[in-house]
Amino acid sequence: MTTTPRYVLRTARLPEVFARLAASPDGLALEDLASEFGTSVAELREDLLAFYTADIGGEWLLSRPEVLEFLGPDGDTEDPGTAEVVRLVAESPIDLGVEYVDAGELARVYAAAQALLEIEPDNGELAEALDVLARTMFGDAAPDAPGAAAAPGAGRSEHLPALRRAHGERRLVRIVYSRAWEPGVTEREIEPWRLVQTRRGWEVDAGPVDAAGRIRTYLLSNIRSVEVLDREFTLPGDVDHLLAVQRATTRVRVLLPQESRWVADFYAEQVSFVHDDEQDVVVDLDLLPPVEDRVGRLLLTAGPTATVLDPPSLDSAGVVLAEELLLHHTS
Numbered sequence: 001m002t003t004t005p006r007y008v009l010r011t012a013r014l015p016e017v018f019a020r021l022a023a024s025p026d027g028l029a030l031e032d033l034a035s036e037f038g039t040s041v042a043e044l045r046e047d048l049l050a051f052y053t054a055d056i057g058g059e060w061l062l063s064r065p066e067v068l069e070f071l072g073p074d075g076d077t078e079d080p081g082t083a084e085v086v087r088l089v090a091e092s093p094i095d096l097g098v099e100y101v102d103a104g105e106l107a108r109v110y111a112a113a114q115a116l117l118e119i120e121p122d123n124g125e126l127a128e129a130l131d132v133l134a135r136t137m138f139g140d141a142a143p144d145a146p147g148a149a150a151a152p153g154a155g156r157s158e159h160l161p162a163l164r165r166a167h168g169e170r171r172l173v174r175i176v177y178s179r180a181w182e183p184g185v186t187e188r189e190i191e192p193w194r195l196v197q198t199r200r201g202w203e204v205d206a207g208p209v210d211a212a213g214r215i216r217t218y219l220l221s222n223i224r225s226v227e228v229l230d231r232e233f234t235l236p237g238d239v240d241h242l243l244a245v246q247r248a249t250t251r252v253r254v255l256l257p258q259e260s261r262w263v264a265d266f267y268a269e270q271v272s273f274v275h276d277d278e279q280d281v282v283v284d285l286d287l288l289p290p291v292e293d294r295v296g297r298l299l300l301t302a303g304p305t306a307t308v309l310d311p312p313s314l315d316s317a318g319v320v321l322a323e324e325l326l327l328h329h330t331s
Contacts, residue, residue, distance in 0.1 A: 013039075014047065016037070017044070017047075017048070020036070021033075021087065021088045022088055025087070025088075026087060027071060027085045027086055027087025028085065028086065028087070029084055029085055030044060030045060030084060030085065030086055031084070045081070045086075048068060048086065049080055068080075068086055068087070068088060068089065069087050069088075069089060070086055071083055071084070071085040071086070072084060073085070159220055159223050159225075160202055160220060162226045162228055163192050163195060163204055163220070164195060165228060166192050167192040167193070167194070167195055167204075169232070170232050170233055170234070171228050171229060171230070171232055171233070172191060172228075172229040172232070172233055173189070173190050173191075173192055173226055173227065173228055173229065174187065174188070174189050174190075174226075174229060175187070175188055175189075175190060175218065175223050175225065175226055175227075176223070176225045177218055177222055177223055177224065178222045178224060179222070190204070190206035190207070190216070191206055191208055191233040192204050192206050193207055193215065193239060193242075193243065194243055196247075199266060199269070200221075201219065201221050202219075202220040202221075203217050203218065203220065204217070204218050204220065205217050205243055205246050206218060207233065207235075207236070207242075208233075209236070209242065214245070215242055215243075217246060217288075247269075247288065248288075248289075249269050249270070249287055249288055250287050250289075251285070251286055251287075252284070252285050252295060252308060252310070252311070252314060253274065253283070253284050253285075253308070253309040253310040254282070254283055254285055254295075254298065254307065254308055254309065255280050255281070255282050255305075255306065255307045255309055256280065256281050256283065256302050257280055257303060258279060258280060258281060259303075260301070260302035260303055260306060261281045261283070263298055263301050263306075264283050266301075267285070267287065267294050267297065267298045268283075268285035268286055268287055269286045269287065269288060270285070270286040271283050271284070271285060271286075272284040272285075285298075291314070292314060292317050293317075295308060295317040296317035299317060
């Protein structure tokens with residue numbers, strides 16, 4: 001089974017929604033637009049407003065210019081929360097919208113859309129929208145092939161096709177892997193049970209079950225080589241339970257400086273905002289194991305003012321990891 005997070009699908013469809021609205025100067029009924037993209041009116045409204053109403057911020061505290069109009073059935077402007085029709089102020093959302101989006105936000109849209117294109121390589125409309133986004137971000141330096149540029153977090157992997165085939169045919173795979181949480185490179189034979197697309201890119205949950213009754217997760221970005229073997233494997237009867245346990249998360253509340261809030265998206269499976277001001281942001285993070293290692297890396301990346309608020313026992317994770325790294329690199 002291959003899993004794509006819901007946030008990827010929602011963000012990735014935005015370029016296509018923009019293109020669809022640009023082709024309809026009189027606007028479209030939200031109900032029709034939502035139906036066309038297989039979502040609800042409430043969800044589509046939320047996505048459009050989230051993208052187009054966020055402040056640009058920065059030194060000048062600018063706000064993004066008006067790009068969308070929300071209208072009632074009579075064509076008059078209406079509250080965006082209840083309006084039935086949406087239309088673009090200009091013919092192209094790129095001219096007045098995407099050009100004003102900060103680079104980090106635009107990169108997240110581009111990365112999610114590109115990740116979806118890996119799953120739907122024949123989606124011509126999405127490829128064309130990606131090409132427009134790439135040229136907006138890179139200008140004349142943008143690649144010629146639609147969707148060819150790699151954006152941060154896009155999660156592309158040359159080994160994905162081979163692992164997909166091995167997963168579908170239930171075949172063992174020999175990999176050479178750079179370990180994520182310990183130093184060194186290892187060679188393993190794995191059973192690819194499930195491919196999952198996360199904020200970090202593609203990952204594979206794989207057997208066999210170890211002595212502790214657990215399976216392992218491998219980042220495709222850390223796999224150096226893949227060899228699909230002729231031998232087949234059989235999924236255990238409790239495979240659903242084992243996969244659920246592997247993806248079970250622990251909630252950790254963290255205070256981060258505003259300039260490092262992006263770190264939460266990278267390390268957590270789910271981010272919930274608790275408090276947000278000009279200096280800091282407090283977030284609840286749902287983290288996969290190894291929790292202490294993830295928290296340690298998050299704290300080191302986010303900087304010295306990042307703090308674990310709950311559970312307090314994890315606030316020293318950054319110091320512990322720093323000491324381990326220091327010993328490793330000086331030994």
